[in-house]
Amino acid sequence: MRLTDDERAMLDGKGGQAVQKAMELLVRYGEALGAERFVDTNNVAGVPGSSTLFLKKYYEQHAGNGGYEAIYSLYDLDADQIMSVPKANTYCCHLQGGMDPENWAELGMSEEAHQHFQEDEAQVAARGIQILKTCTPYLAGNVPAKGEHCAWMESSAVVFCNSVIGARTNTEGRESTSAATLTGKIPDWGFHRDESRRGTHRIEVHVPVESVLDWGMLGYFIGYAVEENIPVITGALSQSNLIRHKHFGAAAASSGGVEMYHIVGVTPEAATLEMAMGPSRPAATIPYGPAERRAIYDRLNSVGRDPNVDYVMLGCPHYSIEQMAEAARLLAGKKIRSGCHLWIFTSRSVKGMADRNGYTKAIQDAGGLVMTDTCSAISRAVPKGTKVVALDSAKQTHYLPAMANVEAWFGTTEDCIQAALTGRWNGELK
Template structure:
């Protein structure tokens, strides 16, 4: 793989042993992928502070430098870690201090994570602690090469923002943060960003739930393909809709890039979406396919007695928090049902100032940050049945925690939280 003079100097240790280890990792990674060279990135979204037994052991042995070296650089040497070379942020992590006495999550994990945040903050990492960095100020521009983890963030960055990233991992983002480089392959290449499947939407798709069901169907069909979505029945989506749609495509499949001609930035027309090639025969999404998606997402629910309701996956936007507060105004949760709403720390601050948090808490709900039940493998003690408006969470959480799950609208989830019963249906 070709290296520039600057990259060769980094590999030879001119910028220190950690940067040399990072460049060595990127060369091995790029050669395995068949990449001919590296490309510059100036925006990295990875994870360093998420607690785990392995991470705790490494920190006890050699501090956070040891943890970063082994986990984020694939290097067993004891080496000092410099400040990040390019802007880097911490994505979602474990539950934070606001979860203590609410979430059955080890306090020692909260303590370890808080210590890690202090270390990495001092090394140039922005502690955003969210799966939606684009909601709290990390907004790469169209065409910018970035190195991001987190499937729902990657598909949003590529598709909605028009940035360029593959779905990176802990080690590749760690190496990118010290070098400002990643292998030039996949979604970084012009020719790899065109669509390869066409979907014709024949049924009204306007609500948050609609976009989640459409995304789940599309992801199941294309798997790791690049779908192009069209149809007069498509409504005009807002941020939360595209967030839900992309997360659902990445959950049911492995979609990292989609096009909605006239809405997403890289394709104003179907012709542009396919790079001038003939579009394939469309896959239709009508009433039958919509029913399939709804039934698939509700296939892990049997009992209608709901003891946990989860909102905010991917992390809730401020508009979603406002709507949740409005739906809960003047209501009280069922004594046997808990409601958690997950959101970024920065948006929790806005929700506090706007009064949304107070309304939610008066009803008996909780606004929590940093993590989610699937990431931290934690739900209210004794949870047997949960309900959510997230296609991603209802897909993963039953398998992770061994519980039943229901998928519906915000209003149906609030009703379940207030009554303790699931009464959702496809409308």
């Protein structure tokens, strides 16, 4: 890689040992990619230095130290020695973590794990890293500008950042974001470059796609259809808004590896089909009609058999304030069926708003729990004895059944809340 003077200085140790090791890791990573240079970034979203008890105990046993700086050094920076870790040199936020700061016992977490979580959070705060603790940083205090170079983790946030905002990030990982936090550098590769942001595959939508459910299903279909390519979507999509893009992108990033999409006339780099595609022709044109819609619904519901639902999980990606209001409205004055659990996940920022507007209370009065920071897939936590889950997120439906060994139903938010109230799944494709 060709390095600038400041990059060379970091690599030579002028910024201290942790910065040096961070730069070394970024060079190994950049060379693995085939990148020629770095780009400056002042917007990093990761999970710097945070760890599970497993990692802490692993390093206690193998390195004699499982503290924050040990894990940041040995794991995040993949170094072979423990170093002092300085404050962040960039604007950096912490994404979702493993437990709710208040309802951790409900999630089945131990006192020891909670204490470790608190210690990590204090270390993160001491380094000037913003504690957003969400998969939706763009709803909680980090909204990049169009064209801004970012280094973000979290596939659903990455696809939103590139596609809806028009900022620029690859799907970074834990180690690259932790290194970028200290250096302000990330390989100039992929979505940082104009030529890598243009569409590759065309999707023609022939069936009305209006509801959040339909946007999620289309995203899930497209992920399988294009894998990690860049779809350009034309046709019968309507009611574009934040929630729909959030569910669409999260789904497409899960079934495939979609990191950017264009919707002609909607997203910022797709005013026209020509602008979205650039000079190249689509590698394939893929139709999405009633048959494809039915097939993707059936695929999402292929791990549901028993109609008796014992857990309803909402908030993947973390619910927006509008979705909190919707859940509260559907639950107002009602009670969740005995033996059934409803957990709704969001960010601390959005929960603060939901508290003020009375939505949290309405959900709690119905017997539901509002949790922050995490979700069932991330924390691998479902209510004890759960066999059958109801979900309104294609992404969570993709991951949770395999991770928690449960059956799952996929439907609308209303289908899910009805399941929580009655204990029965009655969702169907309308």
